[in-house]
Every structure is written in structure tokens, then in C-alpha cells.
Amino acid sequence: MNETLPCFSALAQTIAVGNVYVHYxxxxxxxxxxxxxxxESLEELVVYQALYGENAIWVRPLGMFLENVVIDGxxxxxxxxDS
Numbered sequence: 001m002n003e004t005l006p007c008f009s010a011l012a013q014t015i016a017v018g019n020v021y022v023h024y025x026x027x028x029x030x031x032x033x034x035x036x037x038x039x040e041s042l043e044e045l046v047v048y049q050a051l052y053g054e055n056a057i058w059v060r061p062l063g064m065f066l067e068n069v070v071i072d073g074x075x076x077x078x079x080x081x082d083s
Contacts (some may be wrong), residue, residue: 003041008035012044012062020051021079024069028052029082035062 012035019032029051036045036059044062049055068075 005037009044009062012067015046015062015065020082021048022069022082024076024078024080029078032059033057 013036015032017032017034020066021030021032022028023030024045030048033047033049036047037043038045045059046062047057047059048065049057065079067078069078070076
């Protein structure tokens with residue numbers, strides 16, 4: 001079966017492979033490995049690798065990766081591009 005996948009969204013295209021993001025919780029750093037799709041739902045997922053410890057590889061839905069979280073009444077990005 002040769003099904004054509006839709007292009008990644010404009011939002012997904014803002015995440016560049018190789019960029020490093022910092023997680024809001026402990027300031028830990030993660031390198032972007034790519035954008036993937038869920039095999040059943042085709043949901044866009046961010047694939048990223050921890051730059052600490054055993055360098056675990058994680059996936060998270062794009063919307064969750066880019067969303068803001070509220071901590072102590074302040075909204076901040078869950079992941080922020082490392083400058």
C-alpha cells in the first residue's frame with residue numbers, strides 16, 4: 001500500500017533537528033533528534049535525547065512539547081530553546 005503522508009505542520013517545522021531545549025522543571029537539556037508520527041493516529045511527536053545520565057531517548061506529542069505549564073501562578077514553556 002502506497003499512502004502519501006501529509007506534510008508536517010508548520011508548528012512541527014519550527015523544531016529543528018540538533019537544537020537543544022531546556023526543560024522547565026530541573027533545567028535539564030535535551031537534543032532534538034527529529035519529528036515522528038504515531039503509527040496509528042499520525043499524531044506528530046518530538047523525538048529527543050537527554051544530554052545527561054544515560055542519554056535516554058524520549059518521545060512526546062508535539063503539542064505537549066510546545067505547551068506552556070503554570071508553575072507557582074506563572075506560565076512558562078515546558079521546553080525552551082537553549083540560547
